[in-house]
Amino acid sequence: MDPDESDRPYLRVAGAIRSRIVSGDLRPGERVPSTRQVVRDFGVAMATATRALAVLRDEGLVVTRPGSGTVVRSPEPPSRRSPRSRDRDLTTGRIVATGLAVADAEGLEAASMRRIAAELGVAPMSLYRYLAGREELEHLLVRAVFRAHPLPEPGPAGWRAKLELACRVQWRAYRRHPWLPELVSLTRPLLLPEAMSHTEWTLKALARLDLSPAERAREVIALASLVRGLAASATAETRAERETGQANDQWWVALDDEVRGLMASGHYPQLASVPERAVQDLDALLEHAMARHLDGLAAHLAGR
Incomplete structure (x- = not known):
């Protein structure tokens, strides 16, 4: 130094x-x-x-x-197996499971082919016997997540209960895998069976309502956007915490004097009355947004 x-x-x-x-x-x-x-x-x-x-x-x-x-950080455990035996034990499933573990712990950018190979104790080129490359790995990661979060058949009774369940299952998937919003697109969706099954299930929940096919599709997209949007905020917070080592409450502590000064100025009386928990509890925020959205849909259907 x-x-x-x-x-x-x-x-x-x-x-x-x-x-x-x-x-x-x-x-x-x-x-x-x-x-x-x-x-x-x-x-x-x-x-x-x-x-x-x-x-x-x-x-x-x-x-x-x-x-x-x-x-x-825990030290990397030494491997007792030879590179040849490790290559022999390699499977697509092990590669995907390792990629999931790395992405969940350190973010999607950390789950490179080189990093996964190092975790498995094999040469990076060994992975390409099972995967075409990074894009295929990402597709398999998304498929694995949706496979682990299926929607039940036939599901609860009533269209509203079904839509609530779909939102909550997707929310759990996003929360358990904070990198997932980065790979889920609503305008250029991945044509993956497990993800498409979620969309098909939700469309089916709306099938008997007095809605046109276009309205049903927009309803599914709107709900998915609501859940993904909140999940993306949670992802951004996870990344900020990882990069700075500073949790959200610590970040607010650092700004405490500035916030107090702004709120005491009298220019923002409505903001000053908002309790911190109301905007920091994303689970409660999801329930609030979902309930208000579905209330609107119910009122729309009743008007018809």
Whole structure:
């Protein structure tokens, strides 16, 4: 380290946490101090704390996991099998399962062919005996997710209960796999059997209503857009947390003085009355949006 850089606050903080990791005081899988703890314990600004944790992530000492915070990275276990035996055990299913695990933990961009090959202990070119390339891998990832989230036959009674179920099942898929909104397009949909089955099921739920074929199609697209739009917001938050090591509540803490100043100005009385939980609970927001949308559809049908 350059002597001039060693005096920088974020490097001093990173060095202190690094020493605890190296000494074994912080073990693999254990949470490292959060940005809020760093601010309190070291007397530094939130931006300094965020940068210090980013240094440790860049060094490969820690990793940020959604829902768990920033933890000490576990060492890669040594493989006892020869490359030839690993190649022999390789299957499309194992490749897809590994890709899912990497994408869920670190984002879709991390699930490269090279990274998956490294996780499986094989040469990257070995994967191309099973997959044509990245595009096919992404298609198989989407198929695997929708296969794991089927819609039941015949499903609940009534069109509204069916549409609610379809939305909630898709929402669970998005929440469990935050990268999924990146691969789901409503204008250029992937023609994959498992995803198409979801659309067919939802259209069937609307089949007996007094709607034209175009109206039914638009209804399905509108509901899917509602769910995907909220899921994309959750994905953006997951990515921001991973990149900064700063959870949403910590981000708001960093802006606390600025927010208080704006709300105390008197220019935004309606915003000032909004409870934080109302906009931060995405699950509740989905239920609210879905209920209001379906209320509108019910009123439209009753008017006919």
